[in-house]
Amino acid sequence: MKKVSIIIPCYNEAAVLPKSLNELLQLKKKIEAKGCTTEFVFVNDGSTDNTLHYLQQFKQQLPDQVKIIDLSGNFGSYNALLAGCHYATGDCCVQLHADLQDPPEHIPEMIDHWKRGYKLVIGNRVEREAEDLFYGISARIYHLMMKNAMPYIPDGGYDLILFDREIKDHLVAMNETNTNLVYLISWLRYPYVAIPVKRRARREGLSKWNFSKRLKLVIDSFVAFSYLPIRLITFTGILSIVGFFISTILLFVTDWFNLFHWAIALFIMILMVNFSIIAEYLWRTLEAARKRPPFIVNHVY
Numbered sequence: 164m165k166k167v168s169i170i171i172p173c174y175n176e177a178a179v180l181p182k183s184l185n186e187l188l189q190l191k192k193k194i195e196a197k198g199c200t201t202e203f204v205f206v207n208d209g210s211t212d213n214t215l216h217y218l219q220q221f222k223q224q225l226p227d228q229v230k231i232i233d234l235s236g237n238f239g240s241y242n243a244l245l246a247g248c249h250y251a252t253g254d255c256c257v258q259l260h261a262d263l264q265d266p267p268e269h270i271p272e273m274i275d276h277w278k279r280g281y282k283l284v285i286g287n288r289v290e291r292e293a294e295d296l297f298y299g300i301s302a303r304i305y306h307l308m309m310k311n312a313m314p315y316i317p318d319g320g321y322d323l324i325l326f327d328r329e330i331k332d333h334l335v336a337m338n339e340t341n342t343n344l345v346y347l348i349s350w351l352r353y354p355y356v357a358i359p360v361k362r363r364a365r366r367e368g369l370s371k372w373n374f375s376k377r378l379k380l381v382i383d384s385f386v387a388f389s390y391l392p393i394r395l396i397t398f399t400g401i402l403s404i405v406g407f408f409i410s411t412i413l414l415f416v417t418d419w420f421n422l423f424h425w426a427i428a429l430f431i432m433i434l435m436v437n438f439s440i441i442a443e444y445l446w447r448t449l450e451a452a453r454k455r456p457p458f459i460v461n462h463v464y
Contacts, residue, residue: 170204176262184221197275205221205232234246305380338457396441
């Protein structure tokens with residue numbers, strides 16, 4: 164009998180877990196109706212509330228089907244997903260957020276596609292319930308940018324994703340940090356099928372994705388999957404050289420001394436932006452060279 168591992172990163176999710184865990188019990192029944200067994204792999208990503216307590220209570224209900232990976236601190240959602248991949252033993256894995264904003268009732272349909280031979284099934288967001296306006300707009304812009312960098316991914320965002328054990332083994336072997344693990348799965352270029360998903364509004368608690376985390380995710384994603392920033396340096400460098408020579412000529416043939424000052428200031432600003440882009444690449448290269456683990460496991464329950 165095939166086993167489906169549901170990997171659920173958790174960071175301070177005590178407000179949503181009571182309702183979410185009840186839904187997971189219903190999901191378990193639906194997966195079993197598909198002729199599969201279920202393994203829930205919860206990754207406690209350094210929570211400081213009662214998240215671990217609720218997870219341990221859930222394990223008491225299903226001692227043989229619940230695994231809790233307790234990390235030593237907060238390593239981030241995607242590193243927590245990677246930790247879950249290290250410990251998942253299923254024939255396929257599903258990433259699911261603890262708040263269940265991507266409805267789990269789509270998972271049985273995803274399993275049907277997997278059984279037909281697809282090693283990757285994407286829950287593609289085609290609609291969203293009421294949400295923070297700034298977050299909604301920024302999320303759409305981010306996914307449009309990623310679509311430009313990775314034209315083979317579906318339109319719109321996605322976090323709910325089913326992937327075969329073969330893909331999971333590739334992720335574990337790569338063990339990458341500072342990346343969007345969901346898009347890294349797509350980068351492997353396995354044929355996929357996308358199913359439409361309506362994202363729920365968050366029912367309880369607050370999103371853990373603050374502005375600084377979202378900004379880091381944008382930078383990580385572009386450094387990991389796009390050469391555009393580096394090519395932008397080359398393009399702006401050429402323009403800067405041309406503009407500098409033109410302004411120098413104008414300085415000698417006219418009295419536009421202020422124009423020369425503006426050209427120098429613009430050149431310096433472009434230079435600083437380019438240095439910042441190079442610094443981001445160098446920092447991530449250093450992180451990769453250090454080969455520090457992307458997460459530390461405190462205890463496995």
